[in-house]
Amino acid sequence: MNDVLAQGALRDSEFNRYSRQIMLNDWGEAGQLRLKNSRVVIVGCGGLGNVVASYLAGCGVGHLTLIDGDDVELSNLPRQLAFDIDSCGQNKADELMQRLYCQNDEVDIVIEPLSIDIDNVQQLLEQHNLVIDCTDNFSTRLLINDWCVTHQIPLMTAAVIGWQGQLLLVDPKMKDGCYQCLFDAPSDSEQSCSTMGVNPAMVGVVGSYQANQALRYLLQLSTPLANKVALIDGINMGVTLLTRQQNNQCTVCRPTLNQE
């Protein structure tokens, strides 16, 4: 990992603001500097994106890019806690940025109020050292996974539906497969919040796990997700960690491996 991320210095106001996390033995000033010098892009500013962005901005991740082309709707409000009734009809990325600046004006936030697609994915995701997938459809998830594997950028991806969540990290340092190794051609017509429903509290649970593991990755602390997928069960309060393996027929990450 690049030690340049731990360079620089914290201002007095930053020491004060982040004092409760800096006092953790495995966080410290060096960890806080790593967060300050990190550039993270969050794709999707709905339920998961609300939670993850709030924790990362609150914790002092120095640069956040927020991507979402959708507007806030009334049916979003039970689980997308950065928004209120006045947000309805406004772009989600813009509304979330305004909320985050109220929380912490010492971080840099850029918004992209548009949908990510094959034509703009390079422009939107490059220049970041972690991509966080909080999107709500399979085609976008597969697109982001493909770009991250190809460009060797780590990807933290989570999903939630009903009372269940899933979370995994696609780490270019590991060779344990990518998102597409697990699911190669899921259909967009199934398994989204709008078609299957979701418990709003589970969005908070899964988003918090996603933020927690993203912070551990940025802090260069251990995470089990690099070679595992976490299945989060909101009914029985269980987390099952399953070891992942690369699919030797994966059309995304096998070409990268074969070039080495």
Place this chain on the structure above:
Amino acid sequence: MSTNLSSKVMINDVTPVDIENGITTLIDIMNFLKLESNAVAIAVNNVVISKSSWPQHTLCDGDNINVFGAIAGG
């Protein structure tokens, strides 16, 4: 005295399945559950088995099988 010699696997901690009578591999499990393979992953004893290996992966008595589908909500 009778002895139960049948071999079973457990699916998602709740469903025991007899791995005789034509169910011997993971692809047989998929057929038994009547699931489409494109959006489903399977782990055996907490290790995800690549889809390409399903036809060859032979089930053993006592295997713990997790079958989980892709979800997209965010």
